[in-house]
Amino acid sequence: MAEEYIRLIFGLKIKQIRTEKDLSLFGLSKLCGLSKSYLNEIEKGKKYPKTDKIIKLAETFDVPYDHLVSLKLDKNLAPIGEILQSGILDEIPLELFGIQQSDLIDIIANAPSKVNAFISTIIEIAQHYNMSREGFYLASLRSYQEAHNNFFRDLEDKALRCANSYQLDLSGKITSADLEDILKEEYGYTINVAGIPKQEELDNLRSVFVPSTKTLLLSDRVDEAQKTFIYAKELGYQYLEIVERPYTFSWIKYDNFEEVLHNFYASYFAGALIIPRAHLREHLKELFSMKRFSEKAFHKIMKLYNASPESFYQRLTNILPKDFGMQNVFFLRFTHKLGAEKFNLVKELHITHQQQPHANEVNEHYCRRWMAIKILQRTATKDLEYAFDIQISDYVDTDQQYLVFTSATKDPFKKDYYRSIGIGFLKSSTLEKKISFVNDTKILKEKVGVTCESCSLVDCEARMAPPKQLLVKEKHKKTAELVEDIMKQYS
Structure with missing residues (x-):
């Protein structure tokens, strides 16, 4: 283990024992003869005392010397020890979010057992889903982008x-x-x-x-x-x-x-x-002022730049939240192999909060009514080099609607592979003021869910799996109603 973590674990143990004995730093200082400021630095993991001072602390606390220098923590602090020994805090870019590692450890150390249980749960979830180091890095980066509305x-x-x-x-x-x-x-x-x-x-x-x-x-x-x-x-x-x-x-x-x-x-x-910001911004203003959506006008802007569709869509996630105040935005990138049933969400970004279409790690089936999926199916089936479409996605279980633009292309690097890139905006009165064509009746409106397993849409011709989550909820609801009837009967 790194020397820093040995100091931190030692400091946690000293603080834990002192707290259990209901001693203040001042009180411990009087008992052991070490200064209050020095003890404070020990507890924060900044200093590791020499052997003679550890002996003094062991005598003061009436605990064995070996117990103090052991890296083993008591059960209620064990999750912190696991985090420190795993080195996971080195993997988290805390400084990007203005957090000092020592401050975080201090918060955790002062937390009640419920917080430690929560930490254990997070570790277990990460292990359960086999999150790779790269996956952890990319999730941290995505959080960093979202925290800055993806504008730097x-x-x-x-x-x-x-x-x-x-x-x-x-x-x-x-x-x-x-x-x-x-x-x-x-x-x-x-x-x-x-x-x-x-x-x-x-x-x-x-x-x-x-x-x-x-x-x-x-x-x-x-x-x-x-x-x-x-x-x-x-x-x-x-x-x-x-x-x-x-x-x-x-x-x-x-x-x-x-x-x-x-x-x-x-x-x-x-x-x-x-794709220069000022140049793109002026052309987007013209597009958004149109009462009717024009695919030709949209692609005319795209063709102004020597950029791929993905680069263009990515650039929109920088410009639209900052220069147009469109805060509730998502970006998705899917890949698909011809003939396969699976659609892989390989990149996503959510500005402001987690929007409706998002990745799931439980192997459920993404809604086949999503524009990203439909356009991929069409592109793969017809072996198209490029395809584009737009729709209003109306989420049946939340009543939220999104204006979604999606482009799909053939993957030049993988045979029989295709990819789609999409950007969506939460439909609201604010968005209607910014995009004049948002209520264009020619734009298809489609009822959608998130996954087939969680969707309550009735008679969906594109459903790939039964709504098992909702069936379980219905069963629990029926059970609760029957139990309530039994309680009334015997009351």
Whole structure:
């Protein structure tokens, strides 16, 4: 164990024993002869006393020396010990949320047994769902993005300064050639187009960066938009002076949270460079002022930028909450293999609060009426390169409605695989003031659920499984009614 955690566990034990004996720090100081401030630092895990001082504390508390120096904690503090020994607090990017690790431990240590039981439950849930380290990192990153409404002004400003410094076009006309010149001339890159070997295990890679020689290898299947994003991301790593980073895209593994965070920073920077905020904002204002939705107008804006549909949708999650005040927004990315029944939700983001469509870890069937699922089925069945649709999703069990835009594309890196990218906005009187076409009668309105197992929709032709959660609720309700009748009968 790290020395820091040994100090923390020792401090927790001292504080626990002192509290059990109803002693204040002042009182303990008088009994053992150690200063109050020194004892306070011991309890906070900042100091570890020498042997003679531990002996004094053991004599004062009337406990064995071995008990104090043992790393074993009593039952009510055992969950804290598990957390400290697992190193999980090193994995949580507490500093991003303005939390000091010592403060968190102090809060936990002062918590009643119910909180410790809660911590044990969280550990058990994580083990039950076999959450990987990468999964934990990505969940932390998502929380970080959501806490900032997925808008980072410093990255926006740096992308703008970079564009001005290298005289890049801020009207969405940046090309891969523009960025390739900068990488080669300014940062000494060697770029090998189609440099990734044609092997099945490498099929999913778009690029590989070799730091020792600043060599960037590309897959021969990346199109112009993907190449531009890769170059913009590499420029982001260099311009932001990022050292700790993943060297493959898509990533194979993350060794620590810094790599996850820096990968996000570079990706955000790339999006801000390729799709300039001010330029996109003005065109979105024109689109949202229209009384009727125009798919042609929507795609006209998309085509202004040398970006993939996913990059465009991701950029909307930066701009719309900040510049248009659209706070209740979700972003979803699904993948699907032709012929398979399963649809995988591989990326999600929720601004303000957890919106209705979200990932579940219990292998239930996502609602087949979701636009993201319907468009994937259509794209896969007809083997389309690109498809788009829009609908109002009306959630039957909550009465919440969402305006949803979705695009689907063929996956160029995996045979018979398809992916959809969608963005949705909670429909409200506020949204109606911001998007004039939100009540356009030509937009399909569809009753939807979250999963088939939890949906109460009657006679759904797309249902993949019975509503088992609701059937259980109905059974419990009936049982309660019968018990109530029995109670009345014998009262």
